Amino acid sequence: MGRKKLKIQRLEDLKARQAKYSKRKTGILKKAKELNILCEVDVVLLFFSPSGRPTLFVGQNSTGLSSILKRLSNLSFEEREERRAYTIEMLKKIYENSESEFDLLSLPHATNADTLKLYEDELQELKDKLVEKSKILRIN
Amino acid sequence: MGRKKLKIQRLEDLKARQAKYSKRKTGILKKAKELNILCEVDVVLLFFSPSGRPTLFVGQNSTGLSSILKRLSNLSFEEREERRAYTIEMLKKIYENSESEFDLLSLPHATNADTLKLYEDELQELKDKLVEKSKILRIN
């Protein structure tokens, strides 16, 4: 999909990798959202950018997993006064749109500890979900 | 992409959802593999099919995470004599191709307990990786 056929091999230029990464990540996330809605299935995507920034996507209506959004938004209310305006705006946008795609590290650096904690809770839920789903499958 | 434009909304027919799911999941996985190679980034995808079957994809060269493949293949050697031929063939194929895409529950049902254990280890590694990556970012 482009002017020329692209060989699938590591791009040598770092900048090219970064540019390609954001473009293609966007495309994949769009597809994942569509799959999530069309087929009503749970989807979780985790990417690390060439510079190490993680992007987590969790499809809507993924019970349990979606709670990370609520906690993020609550956090913003509790600490509203201490935060920079752009952060609050971002969190509000995430909450209001019921969107669950975001770069966790675009939060202020001061919140990294909290962010990591959320990751941990999130992964515990993922693990629980995994066990639960597998049990259902075993019965079937 | 298709004969007609498809509205992105839940497909009412279960069979249609299932068919659409496998087709689109394949497409997303292909894209994720390309991203993984082109940009040399770590990628983790987790889907649950409309019937609840999980598919886990971990990009190649995702250190630590790829160990699940080695353990699966070792398992197949240890228990080779006890396993059905198709299982061994599947595991060999996974190992030889260094592919890291597979439906974990396409393993024989008897191995579900082991499979769950692998999930748990896998998630622990993912968690560790997450913490490690975030630390690096904090320094930068």
Next chain:
DNA sequence: ACCACTATGTATAAAAG
């Protein structure tokens, strides 16, 4: 439920602003 076909919509490579 899965493969094949093929017309058509979509993503994106390269170029341009």
Next chain:
DNA sequence: TCTTTTATACATAGTGG
């Protein structure tokens, strides 16, 4: 560097086996 444009490659909707 980012955004926009354009040409092209690719993914897939609908269909049939």
